[in-house]
Amino acid sequence: MSKNKKQPAPERAETEPTIAAGGGSAWPFVLLGVVLFGCFLHVENTGGAFRADVFQAGMKNSPPQADEPPEVKSYKRGARLYDACAGCHQPNGLGQPAQNIPPLAGSEWVFREKPDRLIRIILNAVEGPITVNKVTYDNPAMTPFRDALSDDVIADIATFIRGNAGWGNSAGFVTPDQVKAIRDATEKMGTQKWRVETLQAID
Amino acid sequence: MTAAQPSSQNACATAPSVAEVEASCRLPVLFLAFSGAAWLLTGVVLALLASVQLYNPTFMEGCAWVTYGRLRPAAINALTYGFALQSAFALALWLIARLGRVELSAPLGLTIAAKFWNIAVTVGVFGILAGDATGFDLLEFPLYAALPLFASYACIAAWALVTLHRRTERELYVSLWFVLAALLWFPWILSTAQGLLLVWQVPGVVQAIVAGWFGNNLLQIVLIGFALAVLFYFVPKTVNRPLANPGLARAGFWLLLLIGGWCELAQLAPVPAWIPAVSGAANALVIVPVVALLVSLWQTAEGKIGETCKENATFRFMLGAWILLLGVTLRTAIFGGHFTQFTFFDTARTDIVVLGVFGLAALGALHHIVPRLTTGEDELPSEGLADLSFWAALLGVIAVGIGFTFAGVKQAAVGASTNDKFLEFAVTGTANHLKLVTVGYGALAVSALAFLANFAFAARRCCLNCCGGAR
Amino acid sequence: MRYGPIIGAGALFSLACSWAALVMAPQLQLGDLSPAPIPNTPDFHPAARPGLAAQGAEVYRSLGCYQCHTRAVRQDQLLFGARLNGIGPKAINLEAAGSGKTNLVNLKLLIALAKARPDLGLAKVELPPTLAADTNAVAAFAQFTTHLTLLKHADHKAGIVRTNSATVNELAGKLPAEILAKVGPEEAERVVKLLSDSGAKAELVIYNLGPDIARGWGARRSVARDYLNDAPVLLGSVRVGPDLASIGTRAPEKFAAPWKFATSNTATELEHHLLVHLYNPRLLAPASTCPSASYLFDKVKPEVRYAGEPLVVAKESPPVFPKHNAHALVAYLLTQRNDVSLPEAPVPSVAKSATAKPAAPADTNAPSKP
Incomplete structure (x- = not known):
């Protein structure tokens, strides 16, 4: 370096820039951390939860539809509520034949024209041998949901189970009023479970 | 890296002398530098003609070839590919040869590849004027120009990397980090963009995202990277001090690479909300590496800035680029969101980066390189022309930047309210700002002419020296 | 750092x-979008462009129209509301049969409304003595009293003080009634469900808010699905001129230089307007800075078989003949619409039925020449 000082300007062009000793500062990383925190907040607030169908900054779910019929909304709610049933009947609705848990997909008990039997089963459960798709299941594990679930919830779940095209079911939707009617009519049963013969006798 | 080591101590015994290194650079670098400057003049004139049409629509009316919608992309692409990238190659080759203390590999091959690059850019500009533009910002060259462009780039970059590999000075100086990163970055983004937009076209709005990603990477990493390489070479060299605080430079380099590629997609509207959100965050984050790098340069020159400015033309250019880089980064981070979307504000970024940050750095470097490669001296043939070139370029870029920025802010204010009449305020109301832009392009054309004149004088002196045998 | 490879x-x-984040992830998210059915029609949005409009897209790209015009509507906010359309079949008539008056009241709805609007009071409803014999009315009324007590209890717990100057009874008196306006989606959906469960007819209202939409440049924000049939996608980045995302369905008074339809043949008029704009924009808007595309027109009748109709640009000047490219560009512009409700960007249902479309794309898309 001492050589450079003595030389006049033109000599500079012959030498290359060098690097000083030491260096290294922490402040860029501290600053980065601070800005990064702000950035996380910004993305959290305006990033639409990284969803492909959220275009509006500030929203986190796809917008609800104005012209969606109530049964479609009920079906969508039911899809979320079905999680409670999926433990036994499985998310694919096929049940667990090995554990004697009957399927809901393609079950003649589910997609009857009238939803009454399905509502009755959800309200009070069923015990004893039951034949679904020519296979007989016998499992006393199902619990009555009369006290656990409201009319709305039962209607939503029944709508989802009956109308789930992915399972091959395409029966009509269920309204809370239908559930309420059956709940009131079977008030006396309490938490007593149905027998298959009794169910078939009613309807 | 932690100890101060004069590079000459690391050099191998077989290292070529500076004169030998420069002799190998002469042909390709001078060719690239000259054609780059010529494209600067061409592009700026095209941009000037286009900008007149923004407030005087009857100017050159009635001919499809020179309508605004074709002139403007032709100008921007001529400036980006003709001037900016071409000068970047000249600077990259020169930096690799000088800092690596190695003779350039295949100088003739490089010159031929550069000629093909020029042919491809010419074809591309005429393609745009003829109506074959692809429609994607900064990527408007039609496929028949884009493919030769890629091929000649592959040759230039390959020989540049071979030269780098054969360097005798093993320690890589900061400038070479940026050069290496930019040389590897460019083919990836160009092949991704050309492949996904022109060959196997992705569906729908993803095209706009890919094009925006390409444009940002080209500006933010490749061109700003080359500009930083030049700054990190010439600032320590002209103030005659070692680079202060290299740790800051290293942190800035890696953070710029990690963050820089994510910016500027906040300008897209019909995309899922996370894309503008993430990109807007990156716009703010990128301040950190840019400031770190600029602080490192500042500490190097601190105390000698005024003095060096007076005596060294190159340093003046570097100072201009330094200021504009800080300015363009802050401006995008602070005002670059929803408010200025769809206005000239964003147009200004391309102009400031290509002509300002990169343009000033490249012109400054070329003012140093050209006399060395022609006459072998450090003195420019005409200091007056160098001064003219500097002031015209600086004022030109500032005029373009301010004109577009203020026009953009005015448009944004109209766009954000429903009461203002669009035609009255946003269209005719910006005419005065846009006239400033025209003046700016005019000044830039003067700057390019002054540099070319200096170039011609240097070349003439070189010829006289050789032929007259006066040396 | 010594090692280049590192x-x-x-x-x-x-x-x-x-x-990965900005090229691959968007492609994975948006790459398999498909056109969405337009509600209540057999059509899909975006519709495939017929031949002439597809050629017009090429002209639009070639002339660089995208350098000055964007094709993307922005939106600041997407808000929702609840509208009450009918009080429903569960209403009971509080006037005695044969009195000649009707006073239909849905007692459950009153409770639901009170829950939806804690700022409004609930006027007293009394069972007239003449209805004391009607068992249905009495039962419903008993239930109402119970719910009212529960509501008051809940109000007290939540610290809600209701005014008596404005009541929900008045709100429900005149239908359709905006129960909630410009609130978030959860709040609006909750209220719509509350009202629907009480037997009333309620619907979700959508508010697309922002300067672009207020300016009449579109019914909603543009979303990725709108560009499925574009190649290349020309979004544009600067609004030197107005946005064109909905130019095909824009009302004439919403143009930068407003004009009016003179006849009922609005599709033809809009087409004519756009052709004149291409020929010389300053004939329609003297302040316009849009360059003229007069090279798309012939001054004399060309010697081709289908020269088309001459275009009358101004009363004093002779008519000109649009070339094929001019027709194609206009056909392309007429396909620009964003008034279709999409799952990710709904439009208000009222606007859909009430606004007359000046040019239905289906009519104008078809090549006008044999």
């Missing part, structure tokens, strides 16, 4: 990160 690998890694 720097190179680091650079490529950084690039790969941004590539």
Whole structure:
């Protein structure tokens, strides 16, 4: 370096820039951390939860539809509520034949024209041998949901189970009023479970 | 890296002398530098003609070839590919040869590849004027120009990397980090963009995202990277001090690479909300590496800035680029969101980066390189022309930047309210700002002419020296 | 740093990160979008462009119209509301049969409304003595009293003080009634469900808010699905001129230089307007800075078989003949619409039925020449 000082300007062009000793500062990383925190907040607030169908900054779910019929909304709610049933009947609705848990997909008990039997089963459960798709299941594990679930919830779940095209079911939707009617009519049963013969006798 | 080591101590015994290194650079670098400057003049004139049409629509009316919608992309692409990238190659080759203390590999091959690059850019500009533009910002060259462009780039970059590999000075100086990163970055983004937009076209709005990603990477990493390489070479060299605080430079380099590629997609509207959100965050984050790098340069020159400015033309250019880089980064981070979307504000970024940050750095470097490669001296043939070139370029870029920025802010204010009449305020109301832009392009054309004149004088002196045998 | 490969690998890694996030992820998210059915019609949006409009897209790209015009509507806010359309079949008549008056009241709805609007009071409803014999009315009324007590209890717990100057009874008196306006989606959906469960007819109202929409440049924000049939996608980045995302369905008074339809043949008029704009924009808007595309027109009748109708540009000047490209560009512009409700960007249902479309794309898309 001492050589450079003595030389006049033109000599500079012959030498290359060098690097000083030491260096290294922490402040860029501290600053980065601070800005990064702000950035996380910004993305959290305006990033639409990284969803492909959220275009509006500030929203986190796809917008609800104005012209969606109530049964479609009920079906969508039911899809979320079905999680409670999926433990036994499985998310694919096929049940667990090995554990004697009957399927809901393609079950003649589910997609009857009238939803009454399905509502009755959800309200009070069923015990004893039951034949679904020519296979007989016998499992006393199902619990009555009369006290656990409201009319709305039962209607939503029944709508989802009956109308789930992915399972091959395409029966009509269920309204809370239908559930309420059956709940009131079977008030006396309490938490007593149905027998298959009794169910078939009613309807 | 932690100890101060004069590079000459690391050099191998077989290292070529500076004169030998420069002799190998002469042909390709001078060719690239000259054609780059010529494209600067061409592009700026095209941009000037286009900008007149923004407030005087009857100017050159009635001919499809020179309508605004074709002139403007032709100008921007001529400036980006003709001037900016071409000068970047000249600077990259020169930096690799000088800092690596190695003779350039295949100088003739490089010159031929550069000629093909020029042919491809010419074809591309005429393609745009003829109506074959692809429609994607900064990527408007039609496929028949884009493919030769890629091929000649592959040759230039390959020989540049071979030269780098054969360097005798093993320690890589900061400038070479940026050069290496930019040389590897460019083919990836160009092949991704050309492949996904022109060959196997992705569906729908993803095209706009890919094009925006390409444009940002080209500006933010490749061109700003080359500009930083030049700054990190010439600032320590002209103030005659070692680079202060290299740790800051290293942190800035890696953070710029990690963050820089994510910016500027906040300008897209019909995309899922996370894309503008993430990109807007990156716009703010990128301040950190840019400031770190600029602080490192500042500490190097601190105390000698005024003095060096007076005596060294190159340093003046570097100072201009330094200021504009800080300015363009802050401006995008602070005002670059929803408010200025769809206005000239964003147009200004391309102009400031290509002509300002990169343009000033490249012109400054070329003012140093050209006399060395022609006459072998450090003195420019005409200091007056160098001064003219500097002031015209600086004022030109500032005029373009301010004109577009203020026009953009005015448009944004109209766009954000429903009461203002669009035609009255946003269209005719910006005419005065846009006239400033025209003046700016005019000044830039003067700057390019002054540099070319200096170039011609240097070349003439070189010829006289050789032929007259006066040396 | 001595080793070039390390720097190179680091650079490529950084690039790969941004590539994965901003090229690959959007492609994975948006790559398999498909046109959505337009509600209550057999059509899909975006519709495939017929031949002439597809050629017009090429003209639009070739002339660089996208350098000055964007094709993307922005939106500041997407808000929702609840509208009450009918009080429903569960209403009971509080006037005695044969009195000649009707006073239909849905007692459950009153409770639901009170829950939806804690700022409004609930006027007293009394069972007239003449209805005391009607068992249905008495039962419903008993239930109402119970719910009212529960509501008051809940109000007290939540610290809600209701005014008596404005009541929900008045709100429900005149239908359709905006129960909630410009609130978030959860709040609006909750109220719509509350009202629907009480037997009333309620619907969700959508508010697309922002300067672009107020300016009449579109019914909603543009979303990715709108560009499925575009190649290349020309969004544009500067609004030197007005946005064109909905130029095909824009009302004439919403143009930068407003005009009016003179006849009922609005599709033809809009087409004519756009052709004149292409020929010389300053004939329609003297302040316009849009360059004229007069090279798309012949001054004399050309010697081709289907020269088309001459275009009368101004009363004093002779008519000109649009070339094929001019017709194609206008056909392309007429396909621009964004008034279709999409799952990710709904439009208000009222606007859909009430606004007359000046030019239905289906009519104008078809090649006008044999």
